[in-house]
Amino acid sequence: MSDRHTLSVAGVEVDTRHWIGGERIASAETFTDHSPIDGSPIGEIARGGAAEARAAVAAAKAAFPAWAATPRTERARILHAVADGVDKRLEDLAQVETRDNGALLRSHRRGVMPRVAHNFRFFADWLLTLDHEDFDTRGHTNHVSWDPAGPCVLITPWNAPLMLATWKVAPALAAGNTVVLKPAEWSPLTASLLADIAAEAGLPAGVLNVVQGHGSEVGAALVADPDVRRISFTGSVPTARRIAEAAAANLTPLSLELGGKSPLLVFADADLDLAVDLAVEQYDNAGQVCLAATRLLVDSTVAAEFTERFRTRALALRQGDPRDEATDLGPTIHPRQLEKVEGFVRRAVTAGARAVVGGGRNEELGGLYHRPTLLTDVAQDSEIVQEEIFGPVLTLQTFDTEAEAVALANDTRFGLAATVATGSHERAERVTAQLVAGTVWVNCFFVRDLQAPFGGARHSGVGREGGTWSFDFYCDLKNTVTAPKGWTDHG
Structure with a gap:
């Protein structure tokens, strides 16, 4: 540790203070950040409250007029410079985030951190193409424009901290808004590094602010501030209700990306090897993925073969230290989350469910490692089928008809995503048209393009972001109607 406000994390210096108005600001209180890899304390992090929330929003409000007036080309240039900074520090970011949230280092290196840089580049470039063709109304010209809205509060989750933060930060900044980012208290460190990278890239003071702390304290103060013009939140349904x-x-307009209980429908005509691959992939990030298809719905005629193939593949997964390149499955992020996952499994087994794979903690590893688990003999109205677990736990149910498969798939309060495995194009079209979900994958999973709309139906969220949909949210859309004549000057 270099000083009392700086941590050395995997050999990387991380400032533990807030970033407000272009300055590092300490708080009177701190909270302890632990690594899920071994449970060890990483260090003490500044714990913000109402005062820090007010200061951050005030800094964002003060910086807004100049940033909003900055030409699009200049805003895009700075965002590209931020992306370049991410690329230069990719290994630092990967190492710190793995230590902080326990996700696989190989994933951070190869996919997650490159995606962080892509988020900035994509929205910078999209900004320069953002346009709507003028149209005529009885000789009058209609011109649509996207005006910056003002200070934005962005509250982000712990399962993919920096990638999901920049999915919000990049379009908000590209749109000409200023930002107060509140990272999850279980994984705050890479947000602090992002503040350093943005400052080095030339982002003006106050345009991006980072405030750390608990949601019930600093988060509650941020979302209630009358100077905030947009709120984007990714997290749980109960927290979303309080924010709303x-x-x-x-x-204040809201964008909410919430929980999921997504289905994977496996039809008898599917490529079973592919279907099993898709199912095992749902254990990614120890099951801590909102989009994960945690409900496996399998045609009864192939269910036995599918289950056996799945069991073989799942048992071959290597669980352990996420810094090891050979590891497939890391730890659960926090003791509270592990207790939650264990509680779901324990209650399901008590109610009659059978653990075909896993069923509890990995006793060999100890700590926060829960074995990849598959439960069968579960009722459709049971807790394990209806509620989001956010851990490496899947359920398997069977169906006899296509109509039954669709009915089971839609029978939860969620609607974030769905995956369909079938060898029939016609069936795929019929089934996907009936599924309630913001994203549907057919014979694939987790293929994401930033120009596509992203969000959930029902209790899985409100609104859509991605491409122009992000700018629609982060801007005030204006239509200017001009008469064909009446000009009296030439200047």
């Missing part, structure tokens, strides 16, 4: 109540007082 606070935002309602100020009529």
Whole structure:
């Protein structure tokens, strides 16, 4: 440790203070950040509250006019410089985030951190193409424009901290807004590094602010601030309800990406090897993925063969230290999350479910490692089928008809995503048209393009982001109607 405000994490220096108005700001109180890899304390992090929330929003408000007036080309240039900074520090970011949230180092190196840089480049480039063709109304010209909205509060989750943060930060900044980013308290470190990278790239002071702390303290103060003009949140349904109540007082527009209980429908005509691959892939990031298809719905005629193939593949997964290149499955992020996962499994087994794979902690590893688990003999109305677990736990149910498969798939309060495995194009078209989901994958999983709309139906969220949909949210859309004549000057 270099000083009392700096941690050395995997050999990388990380400032533990907030980033507000272009300065590092300490708090009177701190909270302890632990690594899920071994449970060891990483260090003490500044714990913000109402005062820090007010200061951050004030800094964002003060910086907004100049940033909003910055030409698109200049905003895009700076965002590209931020992306370049991410690329230069990719290994630092990967090492720190793996230590902080326990996800696989190989994934951070090869996929997650490159995606962070791509987020900035994509929205910078999209900004320069953002346009709507003028149209005529009885000789009058209609011109649509996207005006920056103002300070934005972005509250991000712990399962993919930096990637999901920049999925929000990049379009908000590209749109000409200023930002207050509140990272999850279980994984705050790479947000602090992002502040350093953005400053080095030339982002003006106050345009990006980072405030750390608990949601019930600093988060609650941020979303209730009347100077905030947009709130984007990724997390749980109960927290979203509290945010929505606070935002309602100020009529602050919201974008909410919430929980999921997504199905994977495996039809008898599917390539079973592919279907098993897709199913095992749902254990990615120890099952801590909102999009994960945790409900396996399998045609009864192939269920036995599918289950046996799945069991063989799942048992071959290597669980261990996420810094090891050979590891397939890391730890659960926090003791509270592990207890939650264990509680779901324990209650399901008590109610009659059978653990075909796993069923509890990995006793050999100890700590926060829960074995990849598959439960069968589960009722459709049971807790294990209806509620989001957010851990390496899948359920398997069977169906006899296509109609039954669709009915089971849609029979939860969620609607974030769905995956379909079938060898029939016609069946794929019929089934996907009936599924309630923001994203449907057919014979694939987790193929994401930033120009596509992303969000959930029902309790899985409100609104869509991605491509122009992001700018629609982060901007105030304006239509200017001009008469064909009446000009009296030439300047």
